[in-house]
Amino acid sequence: MIIETKNLTKQYSGKGGCKGISLSVSEGRTFGFLGPNGAGKSTFVKTLLGLLKPTSGEAYLLGKPIGDIKVREKVGYLPELFRYHDFLTGEQLLKYHAELYGLGKSEYLPKIGGLIDLVGLTGKSEQKVGTYSKGMQQRIGLAIALVNDPKLLFLDEPTSALDPLGRKEVRDLMLDLKSQGITIFLNSHLLSEVEAVCDDIAIINNSELVIQDSLAALTQKEVHLEITLKDQLLALKQALRSYCQEVVEQEKKLNITLKDEKEITQILKVIIEHQGEILDIATKKKSLEDLFLACTQKKGN
Numbered sequence: 465m466i467i468e469t470k471n472l473t474k475q476y477s478g479k480g481g482c483k484g485i486s487l488s489v490s491e492g493r494t495f496g497f498l499g500p501n502g503a504g505k506s507t508f509v510k511t512l513l514g515l516l517k518p519t520s521g522e523a524y525l526l527g528k529p530i531g532d533i534k535v536r537e538k539v540g541y542l543p544e545l546f547r548y549h550d551f552l553t554g555e556q557l558l559k560y561h562a563e564l565y566g567l568g569k570s571e572y573l574p575k576i577g578g579l580i581d582l583v584g585l586t587g588k589s590e591q592k593v594g595t596y597s598k599g600m601q602q603r604i605g606l607a608i609a610l611v612n613d614p615k616l617l618f619l620d621e622p623t624s625a626l627d628p629l630g631r632k633e634v635r636d637l638m639l640d641l642k643s644q645g646i647t648i649f650l651n652s653h654l655l656s657e658v659e660a661v662c663d664d665i666a667i668i669n670n671s672e673l674v675i676q677d678s679l680a681a682l683t684q685k686e687v688h689l690e691i692t693l694k695d696q697l698l699a700l701k702q703a704l705r706s707y708c709q710e711v712v713e714q715e716k717k718l719n720i721t722l723k724d725e726k727e728i729t730q731i732l733k734v735i736i737e738h739q740g741e742i743l744d745i746a747t748k749k750k751s752l753e754d755l756f757l758a759c760t761q762k763k764g765n
């Protein structure tokens with residue numbers, strides 16, 4: 465496991481923060497960490513990065529207890545509330561962070577230009593960061609997070625300041641980094657972004673972990689089928705009940721829940737065998753939004 469925590473707790477004077485979080489992230493995966501505002505996401509990430517001291521519990525990055533200097537050299541971080549040195553140019557800022565990572569000039573100089581291009585700041589590297597727009601500042605932050613060629617990358621709301629085109633570019637960049645085997649820990653409120661790039665997710669609510677699994681397992685198990693028939697057929701409904709997890713009837717509409725989409729063909733066969741005439745059919749898979757709402761509305765949010 466590249467990240468592993470056991471009952472990790474960080475509270476502020478006994479309140480807020482994150483509580484008793486036990487989760488694990490496998491190497492090479494893109495992990496989405498979700499939760500409502502104030503749920504404890506940033507606290508958890510800052511604790512893993514050694515920016516906050518845990519109140520209790522254990523945490524390991526790359527197999528070593530948090531705080532290990534050698535491990536920090538392999539970790540990249542884009543904070544949620546980024547604020548950089550206004551008086552430096554983009555290029556100077558990147559060089560400064562490369563040196564903070566202990567990289568020698570011969571290591572970092574050849575890659576500065578490539579990083580500037582990668583985050584879409586071509587032609588802007590000589591400009592002072594103080595004159596950058598918020599989106600440009602977030603882009604330079606992303607370049608800083610990549611300057612040490614991290615094995616593990618923490619991105620806290622990496623597209624919050626970007627326009628739709630910029631969001632797509634960063635999404636593609638995340639997919640590219642993933643294809644290079646980099647593990648990404650992504651905090652995001654944009655569920656469509658999480659659905660597009662993440663393999664696994666965890667949802668945190670009121671400081672506590674509610675759920676953790678692969679995105680596919682959490683969102684694609686059940687299929688909901690809504691079928692409108694020309695006539696109500698009692699024998700058909702009875703036959704369907706023996707095949708489906710759940711059949712709810714609303715006049716001529718049947719709302720059917722199946723364990724798997726492979727069962728759709730069988731359902732259609734049963735309807736045809738019973739001379740049922742289908743007027744309309746729609747399928748709906750459980751979305752990440754449904755899951756998020758179910759997990760975060762339970763405890764009174």
Ligand SMILES: Nc1ncnc2c1ncn2[C@@H]1O[C@H](COP(=O)(O)OP(=O)(O)OP(=O)(O)O)[C@@H](O)[C@H]1O
Nearest residue numbers: 476479480481499500501502503504505506507508
């Ligand atoms: N420095 C602090 N002092 C006191 N309480 C804090 C501090 N930082 C965070 N908290 C509290 O801890 C809880 C979790 O905050 P955190 O910033 O970790 O949430 P988050 O999930 O990242 O929220 P958001 O999605 O809004 O960024 C909140 O109740 C917050 O008020």
